[in-house]
Amino acid sequence: MQTSAPRRAATRPVGNSSVDLVHVKGLPIAALREQQTIDYVLEGVSERRGGWVCTANLDILRQWCGSGEVREIVGSADMVVADGMPLVWASALQGSALPERVAGSSLIVTLSAAAADAEAPIFLLGGNPGTADAAARQLLETNPSLRVVGTLCPPLGFQDDPAWVDRIESALREADPKIVYVALGFPKQESLIIALRARLPELWFIPCGISFSFVAGEFRRAPALVQRLGLEWLHRLVREPRRLHRRYVLHGIPFLVTVLWSALAVRLTAHPELS
DSSP, X not given: OOOSOOOEEEEEEETTEEEEEEEETTEEEEOOOHHHHHHHHHHHHHTTOOEEEEEEOHHHHHHHHHOHHHHHHHHTOSEEEEOSHHHHHHHHHTTOXXXXXXXXXXXXXXXXXXXXXXXXXXXXXXXXXXXXXXXXXXXXXXXXXXXXXXXXXXXXXXXXXXXXXXXXXXXHHHHOOSEEEEESOTTHHHHHHHHHHHHOTTOEEEEOTTHHHHHHTSSOOOOHHHHHTTOHXXXXXXXXXXXXXXXXXIIIHHHHHHHHHHHHHHHHHHOGGGO
């Protein structure tokens, strides 16, 4: 159990600035609001400096705690943000509150709107067949000035074929986007991002899981109030119980208890007068 005092360090550089880092179970998370995250990405675009944002939720934190390989993947991100209210709750409980949730499923909408204003073209990579195209049409309907320069849905098992990474790289070079949304699920999308990041250092990559389906209207996101209450996972579980039962019920709920208990222990260690 982590019992050290809550740590916050304002020394990690992001572009021309630095950001505070809040450690939840040891994972350093940028203390940024969604708009600040957008600003940092677009700052990098304007300076022709690429990167990638890891949108960490409770399940990613769970895997990060238990796997050196996952720690290496997440550690390669230029920025980690809290895509999950449990991480925000834990940070507040331990006394170093993150300002808000920054969800990949929100960024694909808000960052795309800002990218339209900044004239930064985007590319949609992944999703189910046809979903990226449908999401692109919806984004264009909402933001007519947005430039969607391409979509690509690799087949199942593409990660085992090195030629596919070459093909994806070629497609991105030809399309010349500035921001690439990658919707393949964790950790497949992050592993692909790391491979592409080395080859295309000027691009920004945003992993976004099932978000193409949300934007395209294949699945409806939870109502805003449910999202604010941190119950979006329950909304998804009700819709897809067979697929998500193991992740949310068998793994997620027990791990949430340990995260919150660890955060409380951090708070009490830092302020023994509260115990």
